[in-house]
Amino acid sequence: MSFLEVKNLEVSFNLHSKSLKALQNISFNLERGERLGIVGESGAGKSVAAFAILNLISRPGKITAGEVLLDGEDLSKLSSQEMRKIRGNKVSMIFQDPMMTLNPVFTIGAQMIECLKAHRKISKSNATKIAIQKLKQVQIPSPEMRMNQYPHELSGGMKQRIIIAIALLMDPALIIADEPTTALDVTIQAEIMELLLDLCESNNVALILITHDLGVVSQVTQKTIVMYAGRIIEQGPTNEIINDAQHPYTQGLINALPQQTLPGEKLNQIRGSMPSLQDIPSGCSFNPRCDFVLDLCTQKRPEFTQSGGCSVACHMVKAMKDAEKGHSAHE
Amino acid sequence: MIAFLINRLFQAAIVMFVISLLSFSIQDNLGDPLRELVGQSVSEADRMELREELGLNDSFLTQYFRFAGKAIQGDLGTSYFFKEPALEVILKKLPATLELVFGATVLIIVISIPVGVYSAINPSSLFSKIAMGISIIGISVPVFLTAIIFIYIFSVELGWLPSFGRGVTEHVFGTWETGFFNLDGLLHLLLPCISLASIMLPLFIRLIRAEMMEVLQSEYIKFAWAKGLSPRRIWFMHALKNTMLPVITVGGVQIGTMVAYTILTETVFQWPGMGFLFLEAVNRVDTPLIVAYLIVVGAIFVITNTIVDLIYGLVNPTVKLVGEK
Ligand SMILES: Nc1ncnc2c1ncn2[C@@H]1O[C@H](COP(=O)(O)OP(=O)(O)OP(=O)(O)O)[C@@H](O)[C@H]1O
Numbered sequence: 001m002s003f004l005e006v007k008n009l010e011v012s013f014n015l016h017s018k019s020l021k022a023l024q025n026i027s028f029n030l031e032r033g034e035r036l037g038i039v040g041e042s043g044a045g046k047s048v049a050a051f052a053i054l055n056l057i058s059r060p061g062k063i064t065a066g067e068v069l070l071d072g073e074d075l076s077k078l079s080s081q082e083m084r085k086i087r088g089n090k091v092s093m094i095f096q097d098p099m100m101t102l103n104p105v106f107t108i109g110a111q112m113i114e115c116l117k118a119h120r121k122i123s124k125s126n127a128t129k130i131a132i133q134k135l136k137q138v139q140i141p142s143p144e145m146r147m148n149q150y151p152h153e154l155s156g157g158m159k160q161r162i163i164i165a166i167a168l169l170m171d172p173a174l175i176i177a178d179e180p181t182t183a184l185d186v187t188i189q190a191e192i193m194e195l196l197l198d199l200c201e202s203n204n205v206a207l208i209l210i211t212h213d214l215g216v217v218s219q220v221t222q223k224t225i226v227m228y229a230g231r232i233i234e235q236g237p238t239n240e241i242i243n244d245a246q247h248p249y250t251q252g253l254i255n256a257l258p259q260q261t262l263p264g265e266k267l268n269q270i271r272g273s274m275p276s277l278q279d280i281p282s283g284c285s286f287n288p289r290c291d292f293v294l295d296l297c298t299q300k301r302p303e304f305t306q307s308g309g310c311s312v313a314c315h316m317v318k319a320m321k322d323a324e325k326g327h328s329a330h331e
Numbered sequence: 332m333i334a335f336l337i338n339r340l341f342q343a344a345i346v347m348f349v350i351s352l353l354s355f356s357i358q359d360n361l362g363d364p365l366r367e368l369v370g371q372s373v374s375e376a377d378r379m380e381l382r383e384e385l386g387l388n389d390s391f392l393t394q395y396f397r398f399a400g401k402a403i404q405g406d407l408g409t410s411y412f413f414k415e416p417a418l419e420v421i422l423k424k425l426p427a428t429l430e431l432v433f434g435a436t437v438l439i440i441v442i443s444i445p446v447g448v449y450s451a452i453n454p455s456s457l458f459s460k461i462a463m464g465i466s467i468i469g470i471s472v473p474v475f476l477t478a479i480i481f482i483y484i485f486s487v488e489l490g491w492l493p494s495f496g497r498g499v500t501e502h503v504f505g506t507w508e509t510g511f512f513n514l515d516g517l518l519h520l521l522l523p524c525i526s527l528a529s530i531m532l533p534l535f536i537r538l539i540r541a542e543m544m545e546v547l548q549s550e551y552i553k554f555a556w557a558k559g560l561s562p563r564r565i566w567f568m569h570a571l572k573n574t575m576l577p578v579i580t581v582g583g584v585q586i587g588t589m590v591a592y593t594i595l596t597e598t599v600f601q602w603p604g605m606g607f608l609f610l611e612a613v614n615r616v617d618t619p620l621i622v623a624y625l626i627v628v629g630a631i632f633v634i635t636n637t638i639v640d641l642i643y644g645l646v647n648p649t650v651k652l653v654g655e656k
């Protein structure tokens with residue numbers, strides 16, 4: 001049994017009496033202390049997946065199938081009160097834009113202390129002590145003073161540090177970070193990412209890192225999930241995905257990395273764009289943008305094929321594997 | 332803080348200047364003051380002399396500065412009808428009107444916040460739909476109609492509530508005459524307050540609901556859920572405080588406006604306040620009284636806006652009152 005097991009998770013949005021599936025067939029496992037990257041273009045469903053794990057999908061969305069097992073406990077079966085005890089406690093979340101994440105009308109201290117008080121019986125002075133200690137851990141200068149400051153008095157980087165400190169308050173076993181550095185100044189992105197990784201590592205916290213940036217994923221995660229139009233299209237060990245991507249979409253993402261391009265050359269963007277939920281093409285949802293499209297791709301949704309340590313949902317990869325198998329059988 | 336007050340005083344001075352200019356031109360154009368002062372029997376020559384004596388032949392500017400100079404000292408002229416200083420006549424009626432506005436404000440706050448918040452949290456509930464429906468009707472029905480319907484139901488048919496006047500009042504703090512401290516006074520307040528509140532109430536319910544729904548979609552509310560806070564804390568601490576910020580600003584202006592709406596309410600309920608008096612003054616072309624009314628209402632406007640700004644500054648940490656550290 002893994003620490004976190006997500007099985008066939010499905011999320012639908014009810015819009016104008018139509019039900020659109022924003023997430024389908026999401027399954028993966030995560031061990032304690034392990035780091036998983038989720039990549040994909042904008043609109044792939046990465047954030048929806050993150051919120052679905054914490055059962056935080058709000059109207060008009062709904063988890064319509066699947067389960068999320070945390071230490072074997074099915075989170076989707078918990079009452080809202082029991083679920084509340086998990087959020088911010090065993091599993092915390094870090095959001096994309098630190099400018100928007102903290103409530104503008106409460107002090108940093110108030111927003112930290114309330115989190116501690118929500119999860120355990122603790123006096124205000126003890127909560128303050130813990131909060132200050134966490135602020136020190138995320139290297140906030142003069143933490144005592146910060147406690148009485150309001151979010152608008154702090155820089156974006158400082159705020160994201162504070163949000164990381166809030167995420168760490170209850171010593172969680174898992175942190176879900178949804179593009180934690182995207183909104184930050186480029187010069188401090190690496191700094192914040194490093195801080196987050198250090199803290200996860202030293203506290204044995206598992207991390208789900210959602211990002212557009214395959215470069216970051218390759219540096220910090222052990223496992224990678226590639227999402228497209230609400231589905232996982234490839235997942236496996238990060239080094240295999242980066243060095244030997246099977247799915248044409250993953251290959252496209254890797255080729256689009258700036259490192260893959262000579263200076264002055266145009267970036268190798270994947271042509272076209274992610275379909276909206278209303279018009280996901282039949283067959284493989286990636287087929288209109290794929291350079292290797294087969295007839296089958298427009299007709300039938302590909303099943304997962306095992307390739308090395310990765311599972312890939314692609315007809316072409318399957319055909320190649322089958323050919324290889326047939327070949328070796330002949331010999 | 333000092334800088335803020337100076338800034339405010341400056342603004343108030345501008346507002347009062349505009350109002351005084353307006354009032355004065357009304358005075359200048361509304362009928363002939365001589366006709367009010369003297370009878371038909373006075374000869375044309377005597378009239379001319381009197382005009383000269385009263386300074387009515389001076390230029391507009393000279394007349395205005397004379398008027399403004401006196402106004403600053405609290406002298407807005409003598410009411411033609413009451414033969415008393417106009418300002419005193421108005422101020423005597425101020426408590427009745429303020430009580431009406433205060434009562435209506437309390438009603439609005441006590442009703443609109445819970446209803447707005449509830450229907451923002453449960454936007455598709457039956458209660459929310461009914462509240463929205465009623466508020467649409469409420470916005471479109473004119474206040475005198477609401478008032479008459481209330482009088483018909485609660486006074487005429489049911490006989491529960493009095494339909495006119497202030498009832499029993501007592502003096503408190505020396506000069507303040509109030510109906511707040513006895514049952515009869517409070518009963519008399521009820522219908523007029525409800526009628527007056529009925530104009531703004533639907534607006535406030537809708538405003539609070541819309542603001543709150545927007546706040547509930549914000550990232551910091553999602554983060555609050557992700558922290559595992561209780562719904563009560565998220566709704567009534569995190570969301571409500573942010574919802575109320577814009578509502579306070581709008582609300583302050585509206586409550587100022589409500590003072591003007593009292594003219595209608597007071598007339599329907601024969602409430603002996605400033606608005607009632609104002610309408611009488613208009614009928615009698617009692618210009619000093621009209622001018623005094625406008626200036627007092629202007630002052631109330633400025634004062635409420637200042638108070639609202641102060642409250643806003645206290646609630647919203649991102650607004651530092653100028654100069655405060
Ligand atoms: N509240 C909502 N109502 C309707 N549709 C939604 C809602 N939230 C998300 N979606 C849809 O779900 C899909 C996935 O959105 P999601 O925010 O998870 O994308 P993402 O992968 O996180 O993209 P990004 O990289 O831009 O953050 C999108 O097509 C979006 O339109």
Ligand SMILES: [Mg+2]
Nearest residue numbers: 046047048178
């Ligand atoms: Mg996202």
